[in-house]
Amino acid sequence: MKSVFKVLFAFIFILVTAEIYSQEIQETKISDFTIPGNVDVNDFKMAPEMRNYCYVVWNNDRTASEVHSRNSVSQAFSYVISDQIKFFSNSKYSAIGENYYDSNRKASTTLIVEGKNILTTEYIDWTSSYINKDDVLTVIIKDAEKYYLAKYSDDEGLTRSEPYDELRAAFRFERGTGEEGDDYVHEEEYTLDKNGDRIYTAVRNNKAYLIIGDAVKATPFTDIDNSSIAYDSNGDICFIAKDNGGLYSSPKGFFVVRGDKKYQKFDYVYAPLYFDRSGSIYYVASDSVGEYEYDSYIVKNDKKLDLNNKATGIVSGIFNVNVSPEGNVSYLEWRDIKQMNETSEQYYSSSSYFVKGGKEYFLGYNVRPFVYGTNGKFLYAAQSDPKITKSDIYLFENNTAKKVNSESYDDIYGYDFTPDEKIYFLGMTSDTSSGIYNSSVDLIIDNKKIGDFSFLVYQTEGDSSRALVYSQNGDYAFVTEETITDNQYYSVIYINGKKLDFPSVVTEGSKFFTGIYNMFYSVNNKLFFTATTRTAESYNDNVYEVFVDNISLGKTYNSIGRINYDRGLNVATFLAGRGKALYEVKVKF
Numbered sequence: 001m002k003s004v005f006k007v008l009f010a011f012i013f014i015l016v017t018a019e020i021y022s023q024e025i026q027e028t029k030i031s032d033f034t035i036p037g038n039v040d041v042n043d044f045k046m047a048p049e050m051r052n053y054c055y056v057v058w059n060n061d062r063t064a065s066e067v068h069s070r071n072s073v074s075q076a077f078s079y080v081i082s083d084q085i086k087f088f089s090n091s092k093y094s095a096i097g098e099n100y101y102d103s104n105r106k107a108s109t110t111l112i113v114e115g116k117n118i119l120t121t122e123y124i125d126w127t128s129s130y131i132n133k134d135d136v137l138t139v140i141i142k143d144a145e146k147y148y149l150a151k152y153s154d155d156e157g158l159t160r161s162e163p164y165d166e167l168r169a170a171f172r173f174e175r176g177t178g179e180e181g182d183d184y185v186h187e188e189e190y191t192l193d194k195n196g197d198r199i200y201t202a203v204r205n206n207k208a209y210l211i212i213g214d215a216v217k218a219t220p221f222t223d224i225d226n227s228s229i230a231y232d233s234n235g236d237i238c239f240i241a242k243d244n245g246g247l248y249s250s251p252k253g254f255f256v257v258r259g260d261k262k263y264q265k266f267d268y269v270y271a272p273l274y275f276d277r278s279g280s281i282y283y284v285a286s287d288s289v290g291e292y293e294y295d296s297y298i299v300k301n302d303k304k305l306d307l308n309n310k311a312t313g314i315v316s317g318i319f320n321v322n323v324s325p326e327g328n329v330s331y332l333e334w335r336d337i338k339q340m341n342e343t344s345e346q347y348y349s350s351s352s353y354f355v356k357g358g359k360e361y362f363l364g365y366n367v368r369p370f371v372y373g374t375n376g377k378f379l380y381a382a383q384s385d386p387k388i389t390k391s392d393i394y395l396f397e398n399n400t401a402k403k404v405n406s407e408s409y410d411d412i413y414g415y416d417f418t419p420d421e422k423i424y425f426l427g428m429t430s431d432t433s434s435g436i437y438n439s440s441v442d443l444i445i446d447n448k449k450i451g452d453f454s455f456l457v458y459q460t461e462g463d464s465s466r467a468l469v470y471s472q473n474g475d476y477a478f479v480t481e482e483t484i485t486d487n488q489y490y491s492v493i494y495i496n497g498k499k500l501d502f503p504s505v506v507t508e509g510s511k512f513f514t515g516i517y518n519m520f521y522s523v524n525n526k527l528f529f530t531a532t533t534r535t536a537e538s539y540n541d542n543v544y545e546v547f548v549d550n551i552s553l554g555k556t557y558n559s560i561g562r563i564n565y566d567r568g569l570n571v572a573t574f575l576a577g578r579g580k581a582l583y584e585v586k587v588k589f
């Protein structure tokens with residue numbers, strides 16, 4: 001009888017456990033791969049609805065790679081860029097393979113479509129390539145020192161344009177603070193015509209062209225800034241151009257063009273272009289006032305906008321430009337300050353001003369990026385004295401900058417607003433008095449110190465990352481590291497300032513996390529994260545688990561890809577590898 005109860009209990013336990021996991025996590029196997037080592041999701045790209053896939057398979061010493069899809073295997077190349085693989089509507093893939101040779105042979109780049117080599121040439125600009133709604137792949141290629149716009153489709157095969165000396169895809173450039181960010185152009189930032197096709201600028205024999213769809217328009221200019229092209233409310237194309245040589249090969253002589261109208265020349269004009277509701281156009285321009293010295297200002301149509309209380313000195317740069325529909329202009333300007341260090345070496349710092357309504361408001365020195373709250377207020381970090389390398393955090397509101405921190409810090413970062421508009425930031429203090437660099441970070445929320453930590457590990461959700469993640473009910477969580485030995489650390493989570501216990505895990509023998517990633521709260525306030533539960537000599541042999549509310553969902557993986565969280569469906573989806581198999585994984589909250 002006891003054995004019957006034991007069997008019955010075990011059966012019920014299995015059912016309950018399976019029910020918990022089935023409600024939380026769902027795996028769909030994509031494929032098994034015959035490869036050296038474990039599957040790496042970073043080398044994988046999936047077509048919509050899982051109709052095809054591409055896996056970049058490397059040899060043992062990662063000197064050669066092939067593209068494996070459901071239906072084909074490419075030849076081997078020195079390198080294939082997996083994250084730039086694109087799919088046609090029929091799920092065929094397009095990719096590029098690069099071959100590197102010794103000094104006696106030039107490197108080459110090959111366009112691959114579903115395992116077949118379509119074109120081998122000197123260079124292919126794959127980052128600006130795209131497939132349009134008509135299933136035509138367009139790429140910029142270089143051959144014999146000339147550039148071409150190449151197009152490929154199953155119906156028409158490969159075609160190429162006339163040769164150009166220069167050829168560039170148009171995109172929207174945003175002027176941030178000039179201190180942080182990357183130069184990578186995202187898909188949504190490329191400039192499109194009314195049909196959804198990308199726009200290109202080209203130069204041949206010192207004459208500039210606009211390529212819009214299949215139309216090639218010659219202009220009377222010598223070069224066009226491809227990061228400046230925009231359309232006004234009337235549908236007229238606008239851009240920055242020159243008529244005295246190349247953008248960077250000849251000095252000065254920049255101007256704005258709007259339809260058939262050419263505006264006043266300036267020494268330099270910078271993208272992007274801005275518009276108000278009335279149709280006026282705004283942009284940043286500058287005068288050359290010395291060797292590598294430029295005085296910048298805002299121009300409205302042809303007229304330089306004057307300030308009511310401009311401080312002395314030239315304006316070295318203008319960023320964070322905003323033009324309202326009513327034509328109200330605000331921006332950040334900074335001025336270079338030459339200084340000498342203790343060894344009499346010259347270096348530069350900067351003083352910064354916020355300009356609004358034609359008036360300057362002093363912000364501080366070496367200002368860090370703005371973080372905006374409601375009603376136009378913003379946070380920023382800055383130095384109060386350019387000669388003292390201490391940072392403070394300020395709130396700019398109602399035309400006044402107010403210092404937030406009460407303690408002094410060597411650096412302040414990770415600042416933001418909580419969901420209920422309180423301020424939080426990380427204040428770092430460093431110490432080298434012992435001859436060894438030591439640092440600690442204070443977490444401050446609403447002027448209250450939550451604790452001091454070695455550092456906080458930023459967590460990524462989609463394209464954003466932050467030190468703190470908040471739930472809809474006001475709970476907050478963060479990740480930090482604590483010391484096991486002098487050179488060994490483990491990761492821990494704090495919720496509302498209280499450290500979570502290490503949970504039960506599937507990975508045998510695991511006693512702590514060596515990394516915590518992708519942490520966020522779902523719309524129903526569940527805390528999701530992934531963590532490394534075992535570290536191996538090869539990163540491809542690491543073991544990861546997925547957790548919700550500090551409970552393992554019962555699966556282990558050797559690699560986990562980007563997490564895509566659909567707030568409407570309340571489902572997180574990602575690719576993951578276990579051994580030589582790849583899965584699509586869904587976590588339902």
